Amino acid sequence: MTVSVNHESIDILKSRNEAIDFHCKKGVRKMFKGIIFDLDGVICFTDMYHYKAWKQMADSIGVYFDETINNRLRGVSRMASLEIILERSEKTYTQEEKEALATKKNEIYVELLKQMSTADLSEEVKNTLDALRAKGCKLAIGSSSKNTKLILTQIGLRDYFDAISDGNNITHSKPDPEVFLKGAEFLGLDPKDCLVVEDAEAGIDAAVAGGFASAGIGEASKHPQVTYPINTFSDLLKIQ
Ligand code: BG6
């Protein structure tokens, strides 16, 4: 018997099989009701702006700071980031002084964020979000940043998500799971029905601590406890 199959259907079958393999390797075959996305480094890239702002602040007090130290700040709250930078300082700062330094950095950072626009949202990210939503998934943000709404406004996603959990509604930052637990609560979902998408190790630690499955991109894909290591954002469509 001759079966005629065109290239397109072969491609569809191939990608379906890859998706199934993906699930089977992890021993998990389920659809998630909700997906909670980290913002910085997942939906868009603000690393360079954080770096420039921290560098300007550190230079102003004569403390050494470079991109390697900046990498340690990924997923970490503003005040915890400052503590990491001050590890290199000979001077001890009071709480009040630390708050002034963090405010100074944030003022520089917010000014830099004004350069962001809808051009900072890639087609891949937007198309993947739309496709996940079309599958019936609820979508939320789970970010440590207190500037989440500003960043979402800049990239044109201010009203896109079903819920936003960010640095303004938590008392404990990642690796504590609070930001994701609140995100699931805002969606009205149980953590076990949600997938967390992260680029930072602290974010995967937080997902694990909260009982969430996780998809890790970039450095987070190498985390020993990540559920789905992914290479690129659209790989999420192989999971869901
Ligand atoms: C996280 C970033 O999303 O937000 C961290 O990965 C940052 O680098 C943290 O320190 C807090 O951000 P913000 O905007 O509140 O200073």
Ligand code: MG
């Ligand atoms: Mg991140």
